[in-house]
Amino acid sequence: xxxxxxxxxxxxxxxxxxxxxxxxxxxxxxxxxxxxxxxxxxxxxxxxxxxxxxxxxxxxxxxxxxxxxxxxxxxxxxxxxxxxxxxxxxxxxxxxxxxxxxxxxxxxxxxxxxxxxxx
Numbered sequence: 001x002x003x004x005x006x007x008x009x010x011x012x013x014x015x016x017x018x019x020x021x022x023x024x025x026x027x028x029x030x031x032x033x034x035x036x037x038x039x040x041x042x043x044x045x046x047x048x049x050x051x052x053x054x055x056x057x058x059x060x061x062x063x064x065x066x067x068x069x070x071x072x073x074x075x076x077x078x079x080x081x082x083x084x085x086x087x088x089x090x091x092x093x094x095x096x097x098x099x100x101x102x103x104x105x106x107x108x109x110x111x112x113x114x115x116x117x118x119x
Contacts, residue, residue: 014032017032017035017036017039018030018032018035020039020042021035021038021039024038024039024042057093058092060096061092061093061095061096062076062092062096064096064099064100065079065092065095065096065099067099068098068099068100068103068106069099069110071103072106072107072110072111074110074114079110079113081117082110082113082114082116082117083109083113085113085116085117086112086113086115086116086117087116088109088112088113088116090109095109
């Protein structure tokens with residue numbers, strides 16, 4: 001069986017890890033074992049936080065909608081209930097954008113929802 005020298009493949013593997021570890025501090029950037037551990041951990045954080053970002057954005061939208069709704073004398077939960085009863089299908093992302101950028105339209109939407117909920 002011929003002898004196999006593994007220098008080239010391991011060098012390529014290490015080079016790939018070091019490129020991913022760019023910007024890490026200390027030996028995490030230029031010693032393979034800590035660099036590999038750091039890269040694996042950072043990839044786990046990336047995977048987790050791609051999902052957490054969706055939660056964070058929804059929470060931000062709810063905070064913005066609640067603040068704008070309270071300016072019109074209604075709580076977030078009452079507003080969402082009124083919208084559902086009035087069969088107004090507007091998602092939280094759009095509601096939050098309206099609350100920040102177009103308060104007049106948001107107020108009209110709140111008034112319409114409340115009128116439909118009372119009737």
